[in-house]
Amino acid sequence: MSAYKINLCVNGKDETLDVQGDETLLRALRRIGYVEVKLSCEGGDCGACAVLLDGVAVNACLMFAAQADGSEITTVRGIGTEDDLHPVQEQLIEKGGVQCGFCTPGIVVSAKVLLDENPEPTREDIQRGLAGNLCRCTGYKKIFEAVSAAARQVNEGDGS
Amino acid sequence: MEFLRAASVDEALAAARDGAAFVAGGTNLVPDVLFGRKKIARAVDISRLDELRFIEEADGKIRIGALASVTDLLESELIRTAASPLYESALEFAGPLVRNRASVAGNLMDASPAADLAPPLLVQDAVVELASAEGERALPLSEFFLDYRKTAVRPEELMKAIVIEPLGQEGRCAYYKLQLRRAMAIAVVGVAVVLRMKGSVCAEAAISLGAVAAVPYRAQAAEACLCGKEIGVAEIEAAAEAAEDSARPIDDVRASAAYRKKMCGVLVRRLLKKALGMPQPVAV
Numbered sequence: 001m002s003a004y005k006i007n008l009c010v011n012g013k014d015e016t017l018d019v020q021g022d023e024t025l026l027r028a029l030r031r032i033g034y035v036e037v038k039l040s041c042e043g044g045d046c047g048a049c050a051v052l053l054d055g056v057a058v059n060a061c062l063m064f065a066a067q068a069d070g071s072e073i074t075t076v077r078g079i080g081t082e083d084d085l086h087p088v089q090e091q092l093i094e095k096g097g098v099q100c101g102f103c104t105p106g107i108v109v110s111a112k113v114l115l116d117e118n119p120e121p122t123r124e125d126i127q128r129g130l131a132g133n134l135c136r137c138t139g140y141k142k143i144f145e146a147v148s149a150a151a152r153q154v155n156e157g158d159g160s
Numbered sequence: 161m162e163f164l165r166a167a168s169v170d171e172a173l174a175a176a177r178d179g180a181a182f183v184a185g186g187t188n189l190v191p192d193v194l195f196g197r198k199k200i201a202r203a204v205d206i207s208r209l210d211e212l213r214f215i216e217e218a219d220g221k222i223r224i225g226a227l228a229s230v231t232d233l234l235e236s237e238l239i240r241t242a243a244s245p246l247y248e249s250a251l252e253f254a255g256p257l258v259r260n261r262a263s264v265a266g267n268l269m270d271a272s273p274a275a276d277l278a279p280p281l282l283v284q285d286a287v288v289e290l291a292s293a294e295g296e297r298a299l300p301l302s303e304f305f306l307d308y309r310k311t312a313v314r315p316e317e318l319m320k321a322i323v324i325e326p327l328g329q330e331g332r333c334a335y336y337k338l339q340l341r342r343a344m345a346i347a348v349v350g351v352a353v354v355l356r357m358k359g360s361v362c363a364e365a366a367i368s369l370g371a372v373a374a375v376p377y378r379a380q381a382a383e384a385c386l387c388g389k390e391i392g393v394a395e396i397e398a399a400a401e402a403a404e405d406s407a408r409p410i411d412d413v414r415a416s417a418a419y420r421k422k423m424c425g426v427l428v429r430r431l432l433k434k435a436l437g438m439p440q441p442v443a444v
Contacts, residue, residue, distance in 0.1 A: 022161040022163075022193050110257065132343070
């Protein structure tokens with residue numbers, strides 16, 4: 001198997017790593033410590049591995065790591081910090097939108113881009129925006145409530 | 161597996177040999193490789209070939225670059241207004257995370273019987289532009305799918321664009337994806353219809369079906385029930401029956417073959433009425 005040297009900028013940090021040609025971006029990110037990007041279905045069905053690739057939300061399991069060479073990657077850890085949470089993160093806690101938490105990193109990524117593109121989403125907009133993210137615990141109700149509340153928070157100007 | 165990023169179309173074509181496969185969005189190919197469904201010696205990455213990512217009007221037609229993403233379709237005013245069945249199919253396509261990466265060409269090259277974009281492209285007389293080191297050729301989409309997951313594209317050929325006929329003033333159309341949920345679902349049946357009307361007479365009729373045979377296809381017998389006629393209830397019933405007769409579906413986890421076959425008739429009837437603005441008891 002051939003190895004390839006690639007460069008990524010993950011959450012603002014430059015990373016150089018060797019990857020196999022058929023290694024997925026998801027597996028490569030986890031191998032170098034970004035385990036907040038969750039490995040679940042590896043088939044694009046669940047969205048637990050969602051990251052921003054040059055600002056676009058994608059499933060990290062559905063691309064070869066080598067395809068991402070030179071790209072900026074943002075994981076859930078690059079969206080808000082423990083001291084300064086993104087409104088989506090704050091409201092997921094507030095509304096009880098997190099149970100086991102496994103889907104949460106992907107939900108945060110999808111919800112963040114949804115609000116960036118559409119600051120006043122309807123319930124259907126939120127459902128469609130999170131359509132690629134499965135949650136097996138919450139039944140989605142509290143997640144949708146959290147995203148609605150985060151939108152209100154952003155629009156009232158007390159979010160980041 | 162060897163990995164090679166192509167910096168140009170020519171470089172991609174030169175690398176397309178010895179068990180190579182092109183990879184664009186990767187949404188089909190990557191899990192196929194990961195789970196051993198496909199063995200490839202070399203992946204030729206074409207995802208950065210921006211010259212293949214466009215949606216434009218050219219010579220009265222719509223040209224969609226092979227690497228236009230499904231999200232690009234949704235963001236295109238041209239697609240929304242002049243190819244609305246394609247726009248609607250993009251809305252029902254997987255979820256945002258997949259739509260951002262999945263390319264139009266990839267959905268066709270994967271050659272799933274349930275490829276969401278195939279029925280709407282078929283009814284707008286899509287022609288695919290293929291290139292290889294030997295030159296270029298144009299292939300009608302109606303001749304593209306040969307059998308289950310088998311296309312007429314040769315291994316060394318690269319799809320560059322998909323050209324469709326825009327829907328003009330006279331175009332009446334409708335699309336429906338029958339699915340078990342509203343997102344991330346493989347179609348149970350996909351149907352697209354386009355009627356080109358000259359006054360009250362149907363000059364051209366196009367009806368396509370997906371997920372009900374080994375390949376997505378144009379239901380020509382159903383189209384013949386409408387072409388050159390003033391369309392009333394009798395013509396619609398005949399077309400619906402012909403569409404149902406044409407289906408050769410399978411039983412699978414999503415639906416039985418019998419159900420799929422029956423739904424071909426039901427959906428063609430409903431979509432024809434919808435396209436023509438005729439009253440019907442059930443909205444689609």
